[in-house]
Amino acid sequence: MRLHHLSFAALAAGLIALATTVQADTTTITDITGRKVEVETPVQRVILGEGRQIFFAAVLDTEDPFGRVVGWRDDFMKADLDGYNAYKEIYPQIDEIPTFGGMKDGTFDIEQAVSLSPDVIIMNLEAKAANEEAGYIEKLNAVGIPLVYVDFRERPMENTAASMEIIGELFGKSERAAEFNTFYREQMARVTDVIDSHPDLERPLVFMERAGGYSEDCCMSFGDENFGKMVELAGGNNLASDFIPGTFGTVNPEQIVASDPDQVVVTGANWEMYVPGGDWVGVGAGADLDVARKKLAHLMERPAFTGSKATQTGEVHAIWHQFYNSPYQFVAVQQLAKWFHPDLFKDLDPNATFAELHERFLPVAYKPGYFVSVK
Structure with a gap:
């Protein structure tokens, strides 16, 4: 009986191995x-x-x-x-x-x-x-x-x-990918459907600074793609689109002064391993937003920004840099829309959206800290 049991187990193991191979x-x-x-x-x-x-x-x-x-x-x-x-x-x-x-x-x-x-x-x-x-x-x-x-x-x-x-x-995992893509489209539509229904919307002029404070150079930005496209989808005008022909590039400080953006959004993350003690804004999972806010305000003391409408009205924000290189861009689009058009999107909660993404699709718990504003 014992031998029969072992033979059966060996046979089962062989069948499983064969099935795996097939x-x-x-x-x-x-x-x-x-x-x-x-x-x-x-x-x-x-x-x-x-x-x-x-x-x-x-x-x-x-x-x-x-x-x-x-x-x-x-x-x-x-x-x-x-x-x-x-x-x-x-x-x-x-x-x-x-x-x-x-x-x-x-x-x-x-x-x-x-x-x-x-x-x-x-x-x-x-x-x-x-x-x-x-x-x-x-x-x-x-x-x-x-x-x-x-x-x-x-x-x-x-x-x-x-x-x-x-x-x-x-x-x-094709079914899982399809489930995620459905969620992606639904969450993006919560912004784009509203923007599309307001064809005469007054769009703020927005300067997206890529990795502000990462180096002393000013100022890296985005053309018509990536965060530049997210700005447009969220109901803004991307300042750098006229000056950057591709996805990534630089806008000189004098041009930012001349264009005078209504809003400034800086991308940031915890870059302590790249630039220890740098001026970058460390937004991300569980970030200390008081520290991030102070660093963001400090970045606005550079000549490109000091007298701009954005700094005078406090429409200065920071957002997690990695939205630019992950499948989570819809969260960024929701947050940008909320900054650009607070009345239109007063019921939209990007933190809740990101928390739902974590709950449904990710193995780690959601820790807020991905966005901050100076005001």
Whole structure:
């Protein structure tokens, strides 16, 4: 009887192993650039081309967001220390995940990638030019490692839903991706439906400063895409669109003075590991908003802003920088709309929206601290 039980267990184990093998299918994935890539799905071992890609991985693998991650860039901790620590509280093993250099700066190590035996490498679209220049795609193909591009930064309003679908297909979590995309559209519509119903809306002139205080330079901003597009969707006029032809660029201080923005929004995060003690505004998970407010006010003492309408009326705000590189942009759009048109959106609560996102889709608890205003 005992032997029969063991044989049955061994047979069951064999059947499970066989079923697992059968379940892995060769799938042709069309990535965000239109490339056709053959991948064995669902993938079990993933290299994330950026640590902050955990923002989408956690939406799909909420129970175990690091379960598939065998390697990543080390930028999550550096670019969003508060967010990293929120995950580390629950998943201390994230400190042990192997890190590697970037394709964009030419420090990516193919041999290291091979040693991690990934089923796929997921890369952000902006790495594409550097990849092609260095011949990384061909080198990875030669060792049987597929690379798939997604985009939450270059054209996020256009590519976020499609990118989530691609990752859902890779992870075998297409239903979960669809559920998230539905939530995304519903939350975005809470702003865009209202704005669309007011065609004669008076739009404030808004200057978005990218990473204000990160360096002494003034002033990085956004063209027609990313936060620039979010400003337009939220019912504002993006000042920098006339001066920056692409997604990212710089507007000189004299131009900001001449344009005289009605509102200024600075992006920030906890960048203590990048610029210790810097002037950046440390908004993010559980941030001290009193400290953030003081630092924001200090940034407005620079010549580009001192006499502007925005500083005189107190319409100066800071928002979490990582909305620009995650599938959570609808939260930013809601908060921008609330700043630009408080009467139209008095019943909209972006904190509640972000809390619901955490409750439904993320493994970490929501800690407010992602937005602040000087007044």
